[in-house]
Amino acid sequence: MFLSYRKPTPSRGDINSQSGLALVVTLILLLVLMLMGSGIAYIASMQSDLVSAVANKPLSIEAGETCFDNAIDWFTTSAGKTWVNGSGLPYDLAATGAPLAGKTVLADTIPLGQTDSRSAKFKDRAGRASYSSCIVEKLASTSSLGIGSEVGTSNGYGISTFTYTIRITAIGNYNVPLTGSVINKVFWQSNSSRSVLEAVVQYTP
Numbered sequence: 001m002f003l004s005y006r007k008p009t010p011s012r013g014d015i016n017s018q019s020g021l022a023l024v025v026t027l028i029l030l031l032v033l034m035l036m037g038s039g040i041a042y043i044a045s046m047q048s049d050l051v052s053a054v055a056n057k058p059l060s061i062e063a064g065e066t067c068f069d070n071a072i073d074w075f076t077t078s079a080g081k082t083w084v085n086g087s088g089l090p091y092d093l094a095a096t097g098a099p100l101a102g103k104t105v106l107a108d109t110i111p112l113g114q115t116d117s118r119s120a121k122f123k124d125r126a127g128r129a130s131y132s133s134c135i136v137e138k139l140a141s142t143s144s145l146g147i148g149s150e151v152g153t154s155n156g157y158g159i160s161t162f163t164y165t166i167r168i169t170a171i172g173n174y175n176v177p178l179t180g181s182v183i184n185k186v187f188w189q190s191n192s193s194r195s196v197l198e199a200v201v202q203y204t205p
Contacts, residue, residue: 055191056174056175056191056192057195059125059126059128059129059172059174060172060173060176060195061172061195062105062129063105063129063130063131063172063173063174063195064171064197065170065172065197066103066108066172067094067131067168067172067197068197068199070093070108070134071100071134071168072203074099074100075166075205076205077099079099081205083136083138084164084203087138088136088137088141088164089137089138090135090136090137091135091137092135093134093136094132094133100131100134102130103130104129104130106123106126106127109126128175129172129173129175130172131170131171131173132173132176132178133169134168134169134170134171135169135170136166136168137166137168137169138166139166139200140164140165141163141164142163142165143161161204162204163203165203166200166202166203167198168199169196169197169198170196170197170199171195171196171197172194172197173193174193175191175193177192
């Protein structure tokens with residue numbers, strides 16, 4: 001006696017339900033993969049911005065230090081001497097129309113007496129590093145008398161020497177889009193950098 005067994009053929013309803021379940025599982029897996037990819041892309045973008053900020057910070061600091069150099073040079077000009085010898089009120093040298101408006105790190109780093117033969121990439125980066133504010137303010141002035149003579153032999157003590165204490169406050173920028181001295185937020189770059197520096201110097205004409 002032989003017994004035969006035949007596997008029952010699934011009904012059309014069973015096949016449709018299995019196909020629907022596979023489709024749902026596939027869609028869920030695709031959604032999970034998409035969320036993972038978006039998360040990884042976001043983290044990579046944040047890390048890239050952090051690296052750019054750290055890498056470009058020295059350029060914005062260099063721009064602020066360029067303000068110090070240019071301001072001290074300005075003190076030796078006729079306008080600078082008038083300001084130093086006067087009341088010395090706060091004056092933004094980098095404001096629109098002021099003597100140091102539009103200065104960049106590139107202009108301050110050209111070797112003296114030489115032609116600028118540096119690479120185009122260097123010039124591009126240095127040209128985007130500038131300061132949008134360079135405020136000078138005279139804090140104090142002191143004088144020291146010249147060498148005198150014995151009492152009764154002369155009525156003068158020579159020329160007096162003045163030493164001025166001046167505070168310089170600079171805002172250095174790298175790749176920061178500006179409208180005048182105000183940041184243009186519409187064209188802000190993710191790798192932009194801004195630094196605020198302050199120095200107190202003693203200046204003797």
